[in-house]
Amino acid sequence: MIDTIGSEVAEGEERVRLETADGIAVLTLCRPDRLNGWSWESTRQLGLLADRIRFDPDVRVVLLRAEGRAFCAGIDVSAPGGAITGATAAERTRNYYEGIRWVHERFAVLSRLPQPVVAAVQGYCLGFGFELALMADFRIAAEDAVFALPEAQLGVAVDAGGDLRIAREAGAGWAKFLALTGRRIDAATAHRLSLVQLLVPPEELESAARAVAAEIAANAPLAVQGIKRAIDAYADAALAPALDRVAMTAALTLTSEDCREGYTAKAARRPPHFTGG
Numbered sequence: 001m002i003d004t005i006g007s008e009v010a011e012g013e014e015r016v017r018l019e020t021a022d023g024i025a026v027l028t029l030c031r032p033d034r035l036n037g038w039s040w041e042s043t044r045q046l047g048l049l050a051d052r053i054r055f056d057p058d059v060r061v062v063l064l065r066a067e068g069r070a071f072c073a074g075i076d077v078s079a080p081g082g083a084i085t086g087a088t089a090a091e092r093t094r095n096y097y098e099g100i101r102w103v104h105e106r107f108a109v110l111s112r113l114p115q116p117v118v119a120a121v122q123g124y125c126l127g128f129g130f131e132l133a134l135m136a137d138f139r140i141a142a143e144d145a146v147f148a149l150p151e152a153q154l155g156v157a158v159d160a161g162g163d164l165r166i167a168r169e170a171g172a173g174w175a176k177f178l179a180l181t182g183r184r185i186d187a188a189t190a191h192r193l194s195l196v197q198l199l200v201p202p203e204e205l206e207s208a209a210r211a212v213a214a215e216i217a218a219n220a221p222l223a224v225q226g227i228k229r230a231i232d233a234y235a236d237a238a239l240a241p242a243l244d245r246v247a248m249t250a251a252l253t254l255t256s257e258d259c260r261e262g263y264t265a266k267a268a269r270r271p272p273h274f275t276g277g
Contacts (some may be wrong), residue, residue: 032068
């Protein structure tokens with residue numbers, strides 16, 4: 001696993017880039033050659049930049065966007081330090097549990113920013129990518145966006161709370177349907193389910209997202225931040241204990257034989273044979 005404590009980003013290892021102008025902080029996922037695949041290091045960098053935004057008095061709104069043809073296609077299984085080890089199965093499970101809890105804490109820095117976060121989504125928005133987009137206050141999507149939580153197909157749990165946020169936005173039935181089947185949905189369906197608030201042609205995504213961010217930035221900061229806090233307090237009332245359960249379920253499934261089989265089958269392009277172990 002990567003060093004979770006470091007406060008610097010090595011040259012050439014940038015996963016997320018921060019630019020600030022006119023009251024808007026733009027966070028850009030900047031690994032388009034990897035379809036912005038997510039990793040422990042991506043999580044560390046996101047938390048680091050979100051901490052900077054939190055205490056910047058000039059930032060009134062955050063725009064979360066991505067370079068390339070995908071927002072984020074999920075976990076980058078080739079990223080260094082991806083596997084967590086342990087001397088025993090119990091220790092490995094415990095280490096995964098703490099690792100996932102650390103991820104939740106880093107993501108919370110983003111989702112609980114006093115400034116609203118607007119996500120602009122194009123192309124593949126899968127797994128961790130979908131969960132990341134759901135941490136924004138709302139989403140603007142290009143018509144070519146595709147959403148899915150495919151984790152169960154690989155033998156693992158949805159580990160960053162995306163299914164919980166879908167339950168909050170679209171209802172428990174849709175959360176279970178999407179998370180238990182792993183089905184992909186198009187942008188129009190996501191819009192119909194209230195998982196996306198604004199749908200635009202791909203060529204208009206950047207301008208539309210920046211225009212909405214500028215609208216928010218022009219409003220009174222204390223009012224904007226107070227509104228966000230009040231709505232979150234209502235909508236997220238049961239989120240914290242549910243996320244802890246998510247972390248434990250993720251740890252158990254990530255150390256299971258079914259997880260090993262799921263990833264092996266995917267690499268071999270064959271259907272997995274899950275045993276429940």
